[in-house]
Amino acid sequence: MPEGTTQPFVTHVLKAEKIVFSEYDHHIQRRLSAMKGQYLDQAAYQALLAREDALLYEVYEMRRPEVPGELLFGLSIVHPGIVGQEYFMTKGHFHTVLETAEVYYCLRGEGFMVMETPEGECKVEALRLDSVLYVPPRWAHRSVNTSSDTDLVTFFVYPGHSGHDYGSIEQQGFRKLILARDGRPEIVDNPRWHSPEKRKK
Ligand code: PA5
Ligand code: NI
Numbered sequence: 001m002p003e004g005t006t007q008p009f010v011t012h013v014l015k016a017e018k019i020v021f022s023e024y025d026h027h028i029q030r031r032l033s034a035m036k037g038q039y040l041d042q043a044a045y046q047a048l049l050a051r052e053d054a055l056l057y058e059v060y061e062m063r064r065p066e067v068p069g070e071l072l073f074g075l076s077i078v079h080p081g082i083v084g085q086e087y088f089m090t091k092g093h094f095h096t097v098l099e100t101a102e103v104y105y106c107l108r109g110e111g112f113m114v115m116e117t118p119e120g121e122c123k124v125e126a127l128r129l130d131s132v133l134y135v136p137p138r139w140a141h142r143s144v145n146t147s148s149d150t151d152l153v154t155f156f157v158y159p160g161h162s163g164h165d166y167g168s169i170e171q172q173g174f175r176k177l178i179l180a181r182d183g184r185p186e187i188v189d190n191p192r193w194h195s196p197e198k199r200k201k
Contacts, residue, residue, distance in 0.1 A: 011023045011024065013107065013155070018077070019075060019108055019153045020075070021060050021062075021074075021075060024060040024074070025061055026060070026061040026063055027058065027061075028061065029055055029057075030055075030056050030058070030059075030091065031054060031055055031056060032049050032053050032056060033053045034056075034091070035056065035091065038089075038091065038173060039083040039084060040085075040086055040173075040192065041083065043084075044083055045083050048083055054079075055079060056078065056079060056081070056089075056090075057077060057078040057079060057090055057143075058076075058077045059075065059076050059077070060074050060077075061073075061074040064160055066161055066163070067160050067161055068159065068161045069160065071157050071158070071159060071160060072159070072162070073155065073156060073158075074155075074156060075107075075153060075155055075156075076090065076104075076143060076152075076153070077153050078090060078109075078111065078143055078145040078151065079151055080109075080147050080149055080150060080152075082180055085179040086179055086180075087144050087146050087179075087180060087185070088145050089114075089143065089144040089178070090142050091142070091166055091169065091170070092114070092142025092169045093164045093165055093166045093169060094138075094140040094165040094168055095158070095162040095164065096162065096164060096165045097159075097161055097162050098118070098137060099137040099138065100137055100158060100159045100161070100162040101134065101137045101158065102134075102135040102157070102158035102162070103134055103135070103158075104155070104156050105130075105155040105156075106128060106129060106130060106131040106132075106133070106152070106153070106154050107153045107154065108129065108153040109128075109129075109147050109150045109151050110126070110127065110128045110129075110146055110152065111127050111143060111145045111178075112124050112126055112143070112144045112146065112185070113133055113135070113141055113143055114141070114174045114177075114178065115139045115140060115142075116139065116140050116174055116175050116176075117140075118140075118168070118196065119196060120175060120195050122174070122175040122176055123139070124176055124178070127143070127152065127154065140174070142169070142174055144178045146180075146185040148183075172192045172193050172194065173193060174193070175189070175190055175193045176189065176190060177189075177190045
């Protein structure tokens with residue numbers, strides 16, 4: 001791929017058992033060990049990790065210069081699975097440049113995008129085949145796969161200079177959790193979450 005150039009290029013979404021790009025620059029694999037402290041049920045997390053450092057999600061990225069005017073895009077693939085009662089999910093992040101948005105297009109599977117602002121406003125939107133989701137500037141975002149057997153695959157695109165800020169989410173997670181209750185997803189309050197006012201105290 002023409003890194004650092006402004007030449008047009010094309011890649012193709014290949015839909016087979018896995019969905020991948022015909023060409024890409026970077027393949028990230030995020031395993032259970034990278035999600036320390038992120039799942040509510042720490043005992044279940046440790047037990048699962050002792051058995052296997054499971055592959056939770058993958059990202060295929062097109063690398064572009066990380067500057068305003070450029071767009072970064074790729075495919076996010078969250079595999080099906082559960083830790084305790086919590087579905088496999090991405091780490092989730094704010095953009096370092098808060099005033100940058102992102103668009104997601106769902107190519108396969110089902111799940112939710114969990115979102116919140118630094119002020120603690122929160123929103124959970126369902127994702128299914130052909131859903132187009134707009135994540136406005138200032139909203140942290142995490143994708144959650146609620147299927148028991150199918151990957152949640154999304155195409156994403158965001159401004160080149162956005163950056164990823166994982167720190168704030170790592171501290172206490174999102175305000176809402178998606179838990180499997182009687183085999184169905186339920187949106188519940190995260191007991192570890194405190195409002196921005198309380199956090200300061
Ligand atoms: O920029 C995005 O929002 C996506 O490309 C995500 O990075 C991707 O879904 C993986 O999630 P995370 O970066 O939170 O690990
Ligand atoms: Ni993002």
